[in-house]
Amino acid sequence: xxxxxxxxxxxxxxxxxxxxxxxxVRAVRKMKENVFLDVSxxxxxxxxxxxxxxxxxxxxxxxxxxxxxxxxxxxAPNGRAELHAExxxxxxxxxxxxxxxxxxxxxxxxxxxxxxxxxxxxxxFSSILRLRDIASRAVGDYFKDHNFVNIHTxxxxxxxCEGAGEVFLVQPNSKELNKEMMKDGTKDEAAAYFDTKAFLxxxxxxxxEVCARALSRVYNFCPAFRAENSxxxxxxxxxxxxEAEMAFVSSLSELIKETESFxxxxxxxxxxxxxxxxxxxGAPEPNWLDKDFGIITYNEALGIxxxxxxxxxxxxxxxxxxxxxHELFLVEYHEGTPLFVIEWPSxxxxxxxxxxxxxxxxxxxLDLLAPVTGEIIGGSVREDSYSKLESRxxxxxxxxxxxxxxxxxxxxxxxxxxxxxxxxxxxxGVPNIKDVIPxxxxxxxxxx
Ligand code: 4AD
Ligand code: MG
Numbered sequence: 001x002x003x004x005x006x007x008x009x010x011x012x013x014x015x016x017x018x019x020x021x022x023x024x025v026r027a028v029r030k031m032k033e034n035v036f037l038d039v040s041x042x043x044x045x046x047x048x049x050x051x052x053x054x055x056x057x058x059x060x061x062x063x064x065x066x067x068x069x070x071x072x073x074x075x076a077p078n079g080r081a082e083l084h085a086e087x088x089x090x091x092x093x094x095x096x097x098x099x100x101x102x103x104x105x106x107x108x109x110x111x112x113x114x115x116x117x118x119x120x121x122x123x124x125f126s127s128i129l130r131l132r133d134i135a136s137r138a139v140g141d142y143f144k145d146h147n148f149v150n151i152h153t154x155x156x157x158x159x160x161c162e163g164a165g166e167v168f169l170v171q172p173n174s175k176e177l178n179k180e181m182m183k184d185g186t187k188d189e190a191a192a193y194f195d196t197k198a199f200l201x202x203x204x205x206x207x208x209e210v211c212a213r214a215l216s217r218v219y220n221f222c223p224a225f226r227a228e229n230s231x232x233x234x235x236x237x238x239x240x241x242x243e244a245e246m247a248f249v250s251s252l253s254e255l256i257k258e259t260e261s262f263x264x265x266x267x268x269x270x271x272x273x274x275x276x277x278x279x280x281x282g283a284p285e286p287n288w289l290d291k292d293f294g295i296i297t298y299n300e301a302l303g304i305x306x307x308x309x310x311x312x313x314x315x316x317x318x319x320x321x322x323x324x325x326h327e328l329f330l331v332e333y334h335e336g337t338p339l340f341v342i343e344w345p346s347x348x349x350x351x352x353x354x355x356x357x358x359x360x361x362x363x364x365x366l367d368l369l370a371p372v373t374g375e376i377i378g379g380s381v382r383e384d385s386y387s388k389l390e391s392r393x394x395x396x397x398x399x400x401x402x403x404x405x406x407x408x409x410x411x412x413x414x415x416x417x418x419x420x421x422x423x424x425x426x427x428x429g430v431p432n433i434k435d436v437i438p439x440x441x442x443x444x445x446x447x448x
Contacts, residue, residue, distance in 0.1 A: 006041045006048045009073055010081050019083060020070045021048060022091075024121065027103060028063050030054070039067065039083075042120075045127050045280040049082040056088070063103045064094025064121075109435050116439060116448045127277035128428060128436055131270065134277070135424065138269035139221060139242055142262060148217040148244065153204025155223065158196045161206050163350045163394055166226045167199035168237075196398070200225035203417060206352070206402055208245035209382065212413050213405055219244040221420070229443060233432040234324070234373050234422060237441040245415035252342055252364050255379055255414040259368060260293050263338075263377070263418070270427055283429045287336060293368070294339030301330055301341050308333070319345045327367075327374030338370040351392040352402075353380040354412075366416070372426045373433075379416025386410075 004019040023041035030036075035057050038047040050069050061067070071085040100115045101107065101122060112119055119125045143150065160167045171190050172178055181192035191197045204220045211218045224241040244262065249255055267286060271278065296304070305316045305326050314323040322330075322341070330339060343356055344365040353363035368377035383389045386406040393399050424436040434440040439448060 003068070005043045006039065006046050007044045009048050009083055010046050012075065012079075012081050014073050015075050015081060017073055018071070019073050020068065021050075021083060022068045023048075023066070025061070025063055025065045025067060025094075026123070028061075035061075037061075037067075039069070040123075040126075042126055045123065045130070045276050049076060049080065050085050050088070051082055052085045052088055058088065058090050060090045060093045061088070062094065063096065064099060064101075066091040109432060113434055113440075120438065124281055125435075127280045128424070128430070129438060131274050131277050131281075131428060132420075132424060132436070134274045135266065135270050135420070135427070136221065138266045138273065141269065142266050143219045143244070146217070148219045149211070149215045151204070151208060151211045151215075151218045151220050153201070153207040153220045153222055153243075155201055156194075156198050157201045157207075158194065158198055159206060159397065159399065160199060161201070161203040161350070161352075163397075164202070166228050167202060168225050168227050170198045170200060202226055203241065203243065205243055205245065205415060205417065206399075208243055208415065209352075209402070209405060209413055212245040212247045212415070213409065213411060216247045217244070231442050232324075233434075234425070235442065236421060236433055236437065237443065237446075239433075239437070240420035241417050242420055243415060243417040245413055247411045247413050249414040250381060250384075250412035251414075252366060252381060255381060255416065256293075256295060256340055256342075256366060258414075259340075259366070259377060259379060259416050262416075263368070263423075264289055267427065278428070281428050281430075283427065286427070288338055291337050294334045294337060296330075296339060296341055297343045298341055298345065298362070299343070301326075304330060304333060319347065321348050322367075322374075324374050327369045328371075331369050331371050331374065336371050338368055338376070340366045340368050342366045346392075349380070351394060352382050352389070354383045355388060364414075368416075370426050372429070372431070373419075373422040376422050376426065377416050377418045379414065381412065381414040384410060384412045 002020060003022050009019050009021055023039040025037050026040045026047055027038035033054055035052045035054055037050040039050050040047050068089050069083060069085040070087040071083050073081050074084050076082040112122055120129060156170060169190055172193055178189055178192045186192045202224055204222055208218050208220060221242045223238055225238050228235055268289060302316060302318060312325060314325045343362045346361060346363045349363050349365050353365050356362040356364055364381040366379050367375050370376045384406060390403060421433045421436050425433055430436050
């Protein structure tokens with residue numbers, strides 16, 4: 001390599017060697033004889049101190065510039081490595097007039113988020129981007145080590161897996177093409193291209209269920225899209241979801257074990273591999289890695305909430321979903337350790353969940369609640385009875401193929417889905433989901 005990374009240059013073992021580096025100036029300190037620069041190349045959260053004789057400083061050198069520098073790595077008085085630049089070139093100047101991030105200033109996330117095209121240059125956000133990468137790898141490795149096969153489930157689909165009607169409709173933008181497609185007699189313009197309406201997927205679960213019935217253990221890690229009218233700090237219109245589906249898993253207790261093992265193992269790996277970025281962010285160390293997660297039923301959850309009604313502002317409604325406030329209260333009540341809420345009323349959950357054997361009004365569902373976000377994972381045992389499933393599939397959904405799965409070599413399956421951005425919020429200690437994804441989409445916001 002022509003250029004060394006900042007990490008390599010920072011390694012005290014390389015003291016005395018020559019190095020060429022490239023990167024961006026993140027700080028400038030002018031002293032009597034020398035100019036000191038902090039240079040970052042984004043490959044890590046580390047900065048390299050570059051020292052330059054004042055009289056050889058290029059005129060245009062300043063905060064925000066991109067540079068290349070060449071020189072010898074020496075030991076600074078503080079014991080760290082630094083580069084004594086013999087040659088330094090400014091590649092691109094940075095016009096501070098109008099640049100939103102000025103040196104030595106701290107900015108609120110709401111402000112930084114207005115500059116999505118410049119945001120990755122902030123130290124914290126570049127750490128977030130690297131942690132996304134580190135966590136993605138940890139997820140892939142976990143599944144590989146546990147005999148899961150990665151399935152590329154489709155983005156375009158004709159089904160609304162969660163049945164909540166929160167789908168984005170997709171059709172050609174070209175009127176001409178649509179007209180051409182309708183020549184065969186299709187009446188519905190929105191269905192002209194595929195002969196059926198097509199949506200951006202809300203979840204790849206149904207496709208995973210197809211594959212689990214041949215490959216046993218499968219997962220995906222894909223974008224999911226939800227047309228929700230929410231600008232909340234935990235909702236995005238486009239987010240990444242990790243979903244796992246396991247054949248021959250027939251009980252909530254087995255599913256809970258798998259889910260808990262997944263999130264704990266991945267987190268241990270992220271903490272190991274992401275140390276310096278987590279430190280840069282000042283992320284809170286999870287205190288739950290060696291504790292058992294709690295398990296309570298939906299009814300028990302309502303009981304706890306009822307007993308602490310005076311501390312809650314949102315009314316508790318039996319048979320309905322929990323409010324965010326309720327979820328976060330339950331986590332706090334459980335001393336900040338995540339907990340599973342299981343056995344939900346069937347009317348608040350999608351059609352595919354298995355009816356509880358002891359109570360036909362409930363389904364074998366779990367929600368994992370965690371600090372910061374509340375719900376982080378949703379999952380269930382799937383209904384494996386052909387007739388029960390048939391009666392639960394909402395009118396008008398063309399899911400004969402899904403029913404078919406229960407006909408030929410049927411097995412029980414169970415699975416879960418975890419929102420990747422919510423997970424990163426918890427791991428990085430970031431209150432707003434828009435600050436853990438490079439280009440967030442939410443209502444009225446899709447311009448970059
Ligand atoms: O609970 P959900 O809707 O479950 C499913 O989609 C199932 N098909 C999963 C499965 O069993 N295979 O979504 C799963 C998770 C939620 O717990 C949440 O973390 C995240 O996806 N999520 C969102 N994240 C960001 N923005 C949104 N609008 C989200 N909606 C769900
Ligand atoms: Mg859910």
